[in-house]
Amino acid sequence: MLSTTLNKLSLWFSHHSAFSGYFEPVIQRVKPAWRQGLYRAQVLNVTKAIGDFVHITLQPQHQWKAHKAGQHIELTAELNGRLLTRIFTIASSPQQYAKDKTITLVIKTNELGRFTPQLADELTINSWVNISAAQGEFVFQPANKPLETPTVMIAGGSGITPMMSMLSEHLSTANNPMYLRYIAPLNEHQFVEPLALLAKEYPYFTFDLMTRSEHESQPLTLLAKSDVYCCGPQGLMFDIEALSKDTGANFYQEHFSLAPIVNDDSATKIDITVTLNGNAFTASNQQNLLIQLESQNAPVIRGCGIGVCHQCHCTKKSGLVKNLLTGDVSDSGEQIIQLCISKPLSDLEMSI
């Protein structure tokens, strides 16, 4: 009851939804990167790898609960003074976490993105980031399978990460053949050595490293009742899902939400739905979010109205906005935005 009242007061008088969030800056003096509702994790290693990948080893605070192989986390880092969040699958196995309390992320850097290109340079050894609890349903389905129904994994690009976690975790107890087809540009395959070691240790595991054209010229054969795991570009997943359906295989896939198609032409009015703290408001791409939400009595906080005081901070969970001061268009992931200088470009989900 008391905490509910405090949280309500916090929402009225600050932009934090929980009272403890109000004290974040104070707590961060003794616990760097402490944020209400998230786990802290210390950066132990950052290595650049071939194909513009970066491998990051983190040590989560001890309250973090081990993941299941194939699950993902939200990684929040302060980059260039901005707090940004993205979703990444954990590439390491739960066995690694049990052994040394570390997890490894293997991230493809996107030259045009706002998050991944900065990771290798801005994350320093022993610095702190935040992570969420592990989540996701794309996990290995252990079952007694007859030898004639191999488990098949198809990974495209960074889609290798959940497969690597599952293989490291489950190969030692698998009771049927397992095959991995890993599709990536020439010389950009990750984990080549660990995969070779696994194949040596477990003779019933085989894998092929292929380029896209090799994959297209060597059609995959699936068998009915095989378990098929797929993670990669949308087109690849559509194709493998269709093939699985045709052959009667069990299809499992990992896919994160796709970026919505955006029209940044202000001359064309677009109707937009803004979901704020679970309540839907109507908006358009014609005005900043603060004005539009205030006019509908949404629980927003106003200060200067011109991007200076930061009172109108809000967490955008998904969707695209345009920063009216810089002209930058956000990506579709989670980040903190200022409502008074943000114009919506797509449906948004936000919280205060």
Ligand code: FES
């Ligand atoms: S109201 Fe001051 S920055 Fe938005």
